Amino acid sequence: MKAVVIGSGSWGSGLAQVLADNHVDVTIWGKDEHEIADIRDHHRNEKYFPEVELNHDIKATNDIAVVKDADIIILSVPTIAIEDVCRLITPQLTKKTIIVNTSKGFHPETNERMSCVIRENIPAQYLSSVVSLIGPSHAEEVVLRMLTTICAVSLNEADAKTVQHLFSNQYLRVYRGNDEVGSEIGVAIKNAIAVASGILSGIGYGDNTKAALITRGLAEMIRYGTAMGGRLETFMGLTGMGDLIVTCTSVHSRNFQAGYQIGKENSAKDFWEHNTKTVEGVRTAKVIHDIAKEKQIDMPIVDEVYKVLYENKEPLESARDLMSRELKPEIN
Numbered sequence: 001m002k003a004v005v006i007g008s009g010s011w012g013s014g015l016a017q018v019l020a021d022n023h024v025d026v027t028i029w030g031k032d033e034h035e036i037a038d039i040r041d042h043h044r045n046e047k048y049f050p051e052v053e054l055n056h057d058i059k060a061t062n063d064i065a066v067v068k069d070a071d072i073i074i075l076s077v078p079t080i081a082i083e084d085v086c087r088l089i090t091p092q093l094t095k096k097t098i099i100v101n102t103s104k105g106f107h108p109e110t111n112e113r114m115s116c117v118i119r120e121n122i123p124a125q126y127l128s129s130v131v132s133l134i135g136p137s138h139a140e141e142v143v144l145r146m147l148t149t150i151c152a153v154s155l156n157e158a159d160a161k162t163v164q165h166l167f168s169n170q171y172l173r174v175y176r177g178n179d180e181v182g183s184e185i186g187v188a189i190k191n192a193i194a195v196a197s198g199i200l201s202g203i204g205y206g207d208n209t210k211a212a213l214i215t216r217g218l219a220e221m222i223r224y225g226t227a228m229g230g231r232l233e234t235f236m237g238l239t240g241m242g243d244l245i246v247t248c249t250s251v252h253s254r255n256f257q258a259g260y261q262i263g264k265e266n267s268a269k270d271f272w273e274h275n276t277k278t279v280e281g282v283r284t285a286k287v288i289h290d291i292a293k294e295k296q297i298d299m300p301i302v303d304e305v306y307k308v309l310y311e312n313k314e315p316l317e318s319a320r321d322l323m324s325r326e327l328k329p330e331i332n
């Protein structure tokens with residue numbers, strides 16, 4: 001089995017190491033020459049994990065021809081780059097391949113889910129199926145081989161099983177699922193809620209606030225996700241509640257960190273001017289806000305994140321407005 005990981009950032013490096021630990025022949029392809037040279041020559045990815053020595057069996061290259069005879073290709077780039085990398089690899093493909101999606105969010109213009117974007121851009125003769133490998137998994141902990149569980153979600157059960165077995169080991173346990181809609185929506189929305197979690201912590205609120213945010217954030221995820229066709233039980237699992245918890249509570253989360261800065265400064269201005277990191281929740285908040293408005297789905301937390309990010313609303317005012325909404329029964 002030959003695997004190629006597209007993307008030499010934090011998650012691409014983390015997943016490549018899992019495969020190398022499992023004795024799979026794995027090569028990382030990246031466009032960033034410095035990241036690739038660092039992995040290839042020094043077995044490190046200093047930009048993301050300054051203290052970590054990666055598995056020496058991970059190969060790395062800038063040459064996209066590496067995907068030619070791959071049995072499985074793992075896409076680990078931000079959602080804005082998924083269509084580009086599909087177009088880049090397609091002319092190289094010579095046989096049917098499993099494409100693994102690991103990105104969390106929507107297409108930057110069409111707002112489509114990642115599996116749909118991949119199916120539209122990789123011709124059927126080269127695509128066995130799309131499997132999304134998603135769940136609560138910060139790369140910073142996976143590279144240190146800390147116990148982690150994720151889910152291989154696909155409409156093709158045989159390919160989901162292949163991915164499940166390929167990645168599972170003593171520190172990474174991979175479950176299987178087939179609710180593509182629910183899972184992909186769950187892992188996208190949790191990023192927008194994690195921005196809210198960071199904002200509230202940045203303002204200075206505590207654990208009660210975080211518990212409230214996670215619980216009511218889950219209610220919004222379920223309301224939106226089931227309206228879009230996801231199954232209720234999916235949102236109780238790793239790609240729903242699981243990913244929501246880890247992203248809303250972890251210092252590793254870039255979505256949480258972005259929100260924290262915004263809450264501390266009581267403004268999103270500096271974030272917009274200076275951010276260079278991958279913060280998927282920022283665009284996701286806009287997508288969910290726009291679609292929920294059109295479909296009249298009540299999403300008060302996501303709406304306030306949207307207002308802070310795109311309408312210059314002060315986070316303190318957003319928190320006040322959330323608390324002074326009409327009083328309701330808990331289950332709705």
Ligand SMILES: NC(=O)C1=CN([C@@H]2O[C@H](COP(=O)(O)OP(=O)(O)OC[C@H]3O[C@@H](n4cnc5c(N)ncnc54)[C@H](O)[C@@H]3O)[C@@H](O)[C@H]2O)C=CC1
Nearest residue numbers: 008009010011012032076077078079081103104138139278
């Ligand atoms: N970092 C993590 O712990 C996890 C990240 N994810 C998801 O994985 C996706 C990728 O995120 P990260 O690896 O964390 O981002 P990152 O910011 O650490 O790395 C992104 C990588 O993609 C490359 N890239 C960007 N645009 C590109 C393009 N047009 N063509 C080729 N390469 C391009 C960059 O050079 C960089 O190497 C995101 O959707 C994220 O939500 C999912 C689970 C865990």
Ligand SMILES: O=C(CO)COP(=O)(O)O
Nearest residue numbers: 135136137138253254255
């Ligand atoms: O998706 C993740 C963990 O499951 C990574 O979260 P961040 O993108 O917020 O760092």
